[in-house]
Amino acid sequence: MTARLLHYSDVENAFDDPERIGRLAGLLTGLDGDDAVVVGSGDNTAPGVLSLVTEGRHALPFFEAVDADFDTFGNHDFDYGPDVTRELVADSPQTWLTANVEEVTPAAASDGGVDDRQASDGGAGERFASEDTEPWVVRDVDGISVGLFGVTTPATNSINPNATDVAFADPISAGERAAAACRDAGADCVVAVSHLGTEDDELAVAADVDVVLGGHVHSEIVERVDDAVLLRPGVNGRIAYEVALDVDDDGEVRVDVTRHEAATADVHEGVADAMRDAMARADLNEVVAHVEDPIERTHAAAFRGESRIGNFVADAYRWATGADVGLQNSGGVREGDPLEGDVTIADVMSVVPFQEPVAVAELTGAELKQTITQAHGANLSFGEPDWWHAHLSGATVVWDRERDEIIALRVDGDLVDDDATYTLATTDYLFHTEHEFPALDQSHRVDLGDVQYKVLAAYARENGLDPQLEGRVAWSD
CATH class of the missing domain: 3.90.780.10 (5'-Nucleotidase, C-terminal domain)
Known part of the structure; x- marks a missing residue:
């Protein structure tokens, strides 16, 4: 039995090129199957031209077409403010995972902001968009129990002026707790869906994970950190990773990674046409x-x-x-x-x-x-x-x-x-x-x-x- 993860991240302005985003959609749909989950690791609604025009809603036809299963928040997913992000989360088909993004409490707002307090409070606040998000999940994928959780860089407050009304707990301790919860729930393997960038290495060492599906930093990476495999597919929808997970009788997890270039895939015409229509409407x-x-x-x-x-x-x-x-x-x-x-x-x-x-x-x-x-x-x-x-x-x-x-x-x-x-x-x-x-x-x-x-x-x-x-x-x- 093999469970597969289909990983993309930081799609950003690929939506502005209908053929390119169509090829990424064609790649993912061609690889999908009952033994696979489709996972994004943030910045898949912004930035970009269509994103500015639609406030991120241009991504919904893509999410629907690729049958997206999970995503986590990137810093740019708050480009139009948390209210817009909540609406996108509610209307998108995937489950958004976040173990460290929190709502700002009235007390925090009256104190004039969030800053470092939320980065060190141990994750005690209410989860962002709690009705439509989960901190972690365990999914049976072709007979293998896969746990997944999401974390976002706490620098988001200071690098995105529209995200100041969102709080961020320390992602490393939040990731440790989420990974442990996945193990307690019977996960054979645990996957961190991360938009931390260079902090992915620290997360891979601290948390009991087998794979880190990373984003935020736009350079590609496939490497082993401690006992985990760390991946980042780069930017603009050019690359997706297929991650095969096998678990032997002793519970040992084997991870194999295949790199796929979207340019080699057939265009998903439905997605490409949706982007063309959006561009035409925007004049x-x-x-x-x-x-x-x-x-x-x-x-x-x-x-x-x-x-x-x-x-x-x-x-x-x-x-x-x-x-x-x-x-x-x-x-x-x-x-x-x-x-x-x-x-x-x-x-x-x-x-x-x-x-x-x-x-x-x-x-x-x-x-x-x-x-x-x-x-x-x-x-x-x-x-x-x-x-x-x-x-x-x-x-x-x-x-x-x-x-x-x-x-x-x-x-x-x-x-x-x-x-x-x-x-x-x-x-x-x-x-x-x-x-x-x-x-x-x-x-x-x-x-x-x-x-x-x-x-x-x-x-x-x-x-x-x-x-x-x-x-x-x-x-x-």
């Missing part, structure tokens, strides 16, 4: 520019220094606000197909598919230097050492990666004066999070502009779309 096909030289939108373009797509976004912010400097955080630039040929509103929205406005801050030169220093991956709480996390306009930086410091920072060609005042245009999100550019806070913000993608569209209409590499970010080593 997103207006052409705002024409691109002769395709503009790459890869992980490398976002995180490895200066790129044409990053320059486009930062230039648009500075153009729209008249600020001295434009800055776009790399994590906000979403991966996708290159911008080429006729570029539509939908294409532009997919670059930064959020409802955040562009904001303007006033900074001293010293504060501007501190902000740019925090762009180096080694200085990010979730970064990798070779990341660069800032796309710039109106400024150039020379960075010493060995010494982790600025060699030269110029604005409009002049070296930055520590005592002078500079204006900086960026996404308003950065004033609400401590995880990226913590030197920026709401005391620096002096103005709010239009929503990001509207700024990009206006810039493209007015100026065309042909960004160039200009040496805005350079390395001294």
Whole structure:
């Protein structure tokens, strides 16, 4: 007997490409069967263009088509506020698992928020959307008793401004309790459905689990951590994992993993047509520019220094606000197909598919230097050492990666004066999070502009779309 898990995660803007999401649906339906459960591990309703238009409801036809069994919450599943999330949970076919997402109590609200209290309260609060969610379940799958539970990163409060009315208990202790409950209920094997990212390793060691189906971090991974197999399928619906679970007579669990590329699957035309219809109803096909030289939108373009797509976004912010400097955080630039040929509103929205406005801050030169220093991956709480996390306009930086410091920072060609005042245009999100550019806070913000993608569209209409590499970010080593 073999139980199979079909795992996908972080589908995000794959919905904006009807063929791509259709192929993922075709892959999952082709692999499905009585011996399988279909499991998502978060960020499968947002972000994306259609997500902005439908507030996540565009995902429902996909969930129905693939006969989704389980999911857990990603940070972006709260992009439109907890009330919208509750409605999505109630209307979707799968069981949403959460052992650590909680409702905010009246006492917490009167205290002015949740913050670290909920991350250390041991999970004593009421479970989020408790009528439609479960902390854990045990399911008989082809004669094998499989326990599953869900956990979400407690950083969600600080990386998603719309999630501040939700509380998060410590996911590791919550996962330990849920795994033990699954074992007590007779589970032969236990599966963590996790949107923790890099904390998956800690969960795999602490909790009595055989498999961690992970998400949040967009790089693919298949590895063994302690006694558990840890998986993350990456982003945008390109990959799904088939996990085979076998239990021998001594209760030992064998885990085999097969990687499947959605691009090789037949298109599920029902799902593809549903996305096409949603795009047509949203009237997103207006052409705002024409691109002769395709503009790459890869992980490398976002995180490895200066790129044409990053320059486009930062230039648009500075153009729209008249600020001295434009800055776009790399994590906000979403991966996708290159911008080429006729570029539509939908294409532009997919670059930064959020409802955040562009904001303007006033900074001293010293504060501007501190902000740019925090762009180096080694200085990010979730970064990798070779990341660069800032796309710039109106400024150039020379960075010493060995010494982790600025060699030269110029604005409009002049070296930055520590005592002078500079204006900086960026996404308003950065004033609400401590995880990226913590030197920026709401005391620096002096103005709010239009929503990001509207700024990009206006810039493209007015100026065309042909960004160039200009040496805005350079390395001294």
